[in-house]
Amino acid sequence: MLKEYLTVKEIVGPLILVEGVEGARYNELVEVEFPDGSVGLGNVLEVEENLVLLQSFEATSGLNVSQTRVRFTGKSLELPVSRDILGRVFDGLGRPMDKGPRIIPDKRLDINGNPINPYARDYPTDFIQTGISAIDGLNPLVRGQKLPIFSGSGLPHSRLAAQIARQSGVLGSEEEFAVIFAAMGITFEEADFFIQEFRSTAAIERAVLFINLADDPAIERIATPRMALTAAEYLAFELDMHVLVILIDMTYYCEALREISAARKEVPGRRGYPGYLYTDLATIYERAGRIKEAKGSITQIPVLTMPDDDKTHPIPDLTGYITEGQIILSRDLNRRGIYPPVDVLPSLSRLKEKGIGEGKTREDHSPLSNQLFSAYARGKEARELSVILGEAALSEVDKLYVRFSDQFEDRFIRQGEYEDRPIEETLTIGWELLGLLPRAELKRVKEEQIKKYMQRGEAD
Amino acid sequence: MSEGRIVKVSGPLVVARGLANPKMYDLVKVGENLLMGEIIELRGDFASIQVYEETSGLGPGDQVIDTGQPLSVELGPGLLSSIYDGVQRPLDVIRDKYGNYVTRGVEEPGLDRARRWHFVPKVKKGDRVVAGDILGEVEETTVITHRVMVPPGMEGTVLQIQEGEFTVEEEVAVISTSSGERPVTMLQRWPVRKARPYIEKWAPHQPLVTGQRIVDTFFPIAKGGTACVPGPFGSGKTVLQHAIAKWADSQVVVFVGCGERGNEMTDVLLEFPELTDPYSGEPLLKRTILVANTSNMPVAAREASVYTGITLAEYYRDMGYNVTLQADSTSRWAEALREISGRLEEMPGEEGYPAYLGTRLAAFYERSGKVICLGSDNREGSVSVIGSVSPPGGDLSEPVTQATLRVVKVFWGLEDRLAFARHFPAINWLNSYSLYLDKTEDYWRDEVDPVFPDLRKEAMAILQREAELLEIARLVGVEALSPQERLIMESAKSIREDFLQQNAFDDADAFTSLRKQFLLLRLIISFHRWAQDELEKGKDIQELIAAPIREDIARAKFIPEDQLHRFDDLEKRIREEIVPVRAEVPSENRGT
Numbered sequence A: 001m002l003k004e005y006l007t008v009k010e011i012v013g014p015l016i017l018v019e020g021v022e023g024a025r026y027n028e029l030v031e032v033e034f035p036d037g038s039v040g041l042g043n044v045l046e047v048e049e050n051l052v053l054l055q056s057f058e059a060t061s062g063l064n065v066s067q068t069r070v071r072f073t074g075k076s077l078e079l080p081v082s083r084d085i086l087g088r089v090f091d092g093l094g095r096p097m098d099k100g101p102r103i104i105p106d107k108r109l110d111i112n113g114n115p116i117n118p119y120a121r122d123y124p125t126d127f128i129q130t131g132i133s134a135i136d137g138l139n140p141l142v143r144g145q146k147l148p149i150f151s152g153s154g155l156p157h158s159r160l161a162a163q164i165a166r167q168s169g170v171l172g173s174e175e176e177f178a179v180i181f182a183a184m185g186i187t188f189e190e191a192d193f194f195i196q197e198f199r200s201t202a203a204i205e206r207a208v209l210f211i212n213l214a215d216d217p218a219i220e221r222i223a224t225p226r227m228a229l230t231a232a233e234y235l236a237f238e239l240d241m242h243v244l245v246i247l248i249d250m251t252y253y254c255e256a257l258r259e260i261s262a263a264r265k266e267v268p269g270r271r272g273y274p275g276y277l278y279t280d281l282a283t284i285y286e287r288a289g290r291i292k293e294a295k296g297s298i299t300q301i302p303v304l305t306m307p308d309d310d311k312t313h314p315i316p317d318l319t320g321y322i323t324e325g326q327i328i329l330s331r332d333l334n335r336r337g338i339y340p341p342v343d344v345l346p347s348l349s350r351l352k353e354k355g356i357g358e359g360k361t362r363e364d365h366s367p368l369s370n371q372l373f374s375a376y377a378r379g380k381e382a383r384e385l386s387v388i389l390g391e392a393a394l395s396e397v398d399k400l401y402v403r404f405s406d407q408f409e410d411r412f413i414r415q416g417e418y419e420d421r422p423i424e425e426t427l428t429i430g431w432e433l434l435g436l437l438p439r440a441e442l443k444r445v446k447e448e449q450i451k452k453y454m455q456r457g458e459a460d
Numbered sequence B: 001m002s003e004g005r006i007v008k009v010s011g012p013l014v015v016a017r018g019l020a021n022p023k024m025y026d027l028v029k030v031g032e033n034l035l036m037g038e039i040i041e042l043r044g045d046f047a048s049i050q051v052y053e054e055t056s057g058l059g060p061g062d063q064v065i066d067t068g069q070p071l072s073v074e075l076g077p078g079l080l081s082s083i084y085d086g087v088q089r090p091l092d093v094i095r096d097k098y099g100n101y102v103t104r105g106v107e108e109p110g111l112d113r114a115r116r117w118h119f120v121p122k123v124k125k126g127d128r129v130v131a132g133d134i135l136g137e138v139e140e141t142t143v144i145t146h147r148v149m150v151p152p153g154m155e156g157t158v159l160q161i162q163e164g165e166f167t168v169e170e171e172v173a174v175i176s177t178s179s180g181e182r183p184v185t186m187l188q189r190w191p192v193r194k195a196r197p198y199i200e201k202w203a204p205h206q207p208l209v210t211g212q213r214i215v216d217t218f219f220p221i222a223k224g225g226t227a228c229v230p231g232p233f234g235s236g237k238t239v240l241q242h243a244i245a246k247w248a249d250s251q252v253v254v255f256v257g258c259g260e261r262g263n264e265m266t267d268v269l270l271e272f273p274e275l276t277d278p279y280s281g282e283p284l285l286k287r288t289i290l291v292a293n294t295s296n297m298p299v300a301a302r303e304a305s306v307y308t309g310i311t312l313a314e315y316y317r318d319m320g321y322n323v324t325l326q327a328d329s330t331s332r333w334a335e336a337l338r339e340i341s342g343r344l345e346e347m348p349g350e351e352g353y354p355a356y357l358g359t360r361l362a363a364f365y366e367r368s369g370k371v372i373c374l375g376s377d378n379r380e381g382s383v384s385v386i387g388s389v390s391p392p393g394g395d396l397s398e399p400v401t402q403a404t405l406r407v408v409k410v411f412w413g414l415e416d417r418l419a420f421a422r423h424f425p426a427i428n429w430l431n432s433y434s435l436y437l438d439k440t441e442d443y444w445r446d447e448v449d450p451v452f453p454d455l456r457k458e459a460m461a462i463l464q465r466e467a468e469l470l471e472i473a474r475l476v477g478v479e480a481l482s483p484q485e486r487l488i489m490e491s492a493k494s495i496r497e498d499f500l501q502q503n504a505f506d507d508a509d510a511f512t513s514l515r516k517q518f519l520l521l522r523l524i525i526s527f528h529r530w531a532q533d534e535l536e537k538g539k540d541i542q543e544l545i546a547a548p549i550r551e552d553i554a555r556a557k558f559i560p561e562d563q564l565h566r567f568d569d570l571e572k573r574i575r576e577e578i579v580p581v582r583a584e585v586p587s588e589n590r591g592t
């Protein structure tokens, strides 16, 4: 028997205050029955004696204090899971929204999960070939990594995320994989782009979709990534699959969190976001990785749009402090028609060193990438200088660096949306480009490697 | 022990009522799962409690039990090589017993109760002993001898003591004190929020050798000193902290992963058993204790984790060891403090941090130091503290960085611009500083080479001059610089790339001894001095820059530690290559 109360005292934005409640529990799931008979979900944010503060996942328009009924369920928000979730589309709270049958659950899992014991983790080391040079060559993705895309409004992050999902594979492996897609606050068109994309590649059979669109209740978004990750943990650690999770757009998730925080009149941290944003985001992003002796893995690609393209905004900033690197998109490259417009210098894959090299990709991969990074950094700097002072002010070597960076953007970074470049080809292009520079400048690669790989490059 | 009831639950904060005689910082058990918590505020009959575990499912009416004891750690053999959460629960044991996820209400002691240790007495029956005196020893790992000490506050005559195999809970000695006979076990407890006592604190003067060139040569930290590493994400805080944990010449390392990534802890766990300590030749894990309260683990336990860590560090200091405590990241600790403070509805200070942020940080760093330990043998020990700071947006004007800079003596400022160009460690050499530079100078002079301080000064002057010249070049182009200025730019580049840059992932480059740091810097400066001399005599700058020896200088950092004689050949070659056969010697090079 659910305990039902008709004692709503206040409704403020997404918050509902109920009095006279017996035995409510922190974080408990509640059902909120609207005066029109419809039922939404919510959960307990705070409980003090008989007073309970709830957040409603449903928009509170239409609620009133006299007729709203609140039922306490005695459990937390759960996701019913079974192998049959594959190929299905759910709403932001995990309720089926396609025409498929009800899921007969194998289990019901608390969507908040539990922290992985750091001692139980296994370090991610398997290189994932995405077929994209800017990623594979310089900022490689590794199985079990959390590597976000920092984008801006109007930049092609969706196309890039879809390309990664389409092309990703671990060299020499044929294991069971799945893609989990969680949309938070994005438009119908953007979501539809992914759905069509998954359909056209038949990946839809191996995909699970959780969709909360721009016009869906904002607070529901707080649950959506947790739904997706609960499904991911089930597929990865109970059904041994390699799961790729795309979370898009984390900015809207954070805004929903801010809305709750503001309604509770909490002391805000930077730019109105709550002080616990870091910890909250960590409980999402840290649900990626590998576990010792487990066959499956969870790789996360959260996508976020940086307000005003500002990397120091709290959302990208706190994300970068938690994730294992970041792929940053550049408006400048995009304007110049370069796809994918990956700004490689501030981009980073922290798991690079353990994921590449002999036996994984190639022994020259790491030094080559370091050399490309520093040469491109120098070239960009020289290019900026030549804009101010004119090319004549550059030294001969700097002129070569400018040429290098132009070609680097054109041949290395730029590629087709459907072009799937093997890692060898990426590395070959890298060596060819280094051929534009004087040997003496190449301090980060070994003499033997220059001999072995550059020759090949120059012969082409 | 007294019992009360929950009246309020708000995230990690629980308010209870009806406890009989609650004290601040008492450890309590909350709810039917007996979740661990700590009293952090008392108002009338109400006690506010920060709970170290997830509070979902708790509600008004649930029981709260006051243990009457403060949050304490267990001290004794078996700490080394362990991995604990923020309140000293052994994560390895927990995984073996409860599975891959950290579940709630798990109670496991910090020290293994079943394991037996071979105890060898160092005092005899009838000896008089005071607090801190070493009663006996246990070989804890192949590198560290654990010294079982008379607990602080105890003094008397040894009534009984014997050699043998004991568990940590068994009596190894009995001491007759003025208040009666007191048994001593190897297991001792200490409240984490209270600094352990010592006889006297000294200003540190001996460098902690980290094997990191920019640190040791330019911005050294002393044994017993404090340092901070602020930097935006991805600038290399963790890699630097790990490198120091691996290669520094401290005898014991306590590494606190405070609110950071799970995989970084795994990295240490997988790597440290494989890596060899350059000083002892034994696996690094044998001298290391890990405290891992990652970002997704409960936030209150994160607040406690740095205290747990420093208490463990002080305990080994008291045995007479040089200990390093590293906290990555102190900002996450401060954020935990902020979150709890917010829930207590305290008046917020800057950016929502509580007004006591500065005092708490200072009190934490003050637990570092070089001391004369308790006991009658005047042994010395030290705790060095190195904290990462993660300023939002990389902006150092924020409260945590500012409060930290007021107390620490070394500032290694990491910069994203350097990291983007993959110049690692991305320590900005122009604004970083060490207040131990003068104090450690004698050590360099005596132990490495008398001219070292001069070399270092010259190198820094070149780097500073480069910064000025870069400004000029930015306005008028490089070509406008004089040959002398061009040489400065080239030498500065050589110092940056061939000395300061150090790849933590390259086996040959990861660690550099002081001797090699000296030889490498001397080589670079030698070239600079000879080239300067030649320029004056009218030689062409391009010719000097193109000298083949410069490529060898660039690769000199990879010369193995056991082939340092090769530096002599390189020094000789500089002269052969750039100095035409003339009889004189440039003035400044005499004597080096």
Ligand SMILES: Nc1ncnc2c1ncn2[C@@H]1O[C@H](COP(=O)(O)OP(=O)(O)OP(=O)(O)O)[C@@H](O)[C@H]1O
Pocket: A374, A375, A377, A378, A381, B417, B418, B421, B422, B423, B427, B428, B429, B430, B431, B467, B470, B493, B496, B497
């Ligand atoms: N602490 C600092 N203060 C001022 N400028 C700096 C600082 N650190 C680096 N720079 C500048 O940032 C740029 C990038 O650094 P890097 O070490 O890669 O130099 P570089 O010589 O330009 O590159 P390359 O390695 O390709 O020759 C350089 O212009 C360098 O002078």
Ligand SMILES: Nc1ncnc2c1ncn2[C@@H]1O[C@H](COP(=O)(O)OP(=O)(O)O)[C@@H](O)[C@H]1O
Pocket: A321, A348, A349, A350, A351, A352, B231, B232, B233, B234, B235, B236, B237, B238, B239, B240, B424, B425, B426, B502, B503, B504, B505
């Ligand atoms: N000394 C170094 N040598 C080589 N690479 C480094 C070094 N320091 C940092 N890095 C690179 O920078 C990345 C980010 O470093 P990390 O310490 O994790 O940053 P932070 O802790 O400041 O966020 C690392 O994954 C590594 O690729």
Ligand SMILES: [Mg+2]
Pocket: B237, B238, B239, B260, B328
């Ligand atoms: Mg870090």
Ligand SMILES: [Mg+2]
Pocket: A350, B237, B238, B239, B264
């Ligand atoms: Mg790191």
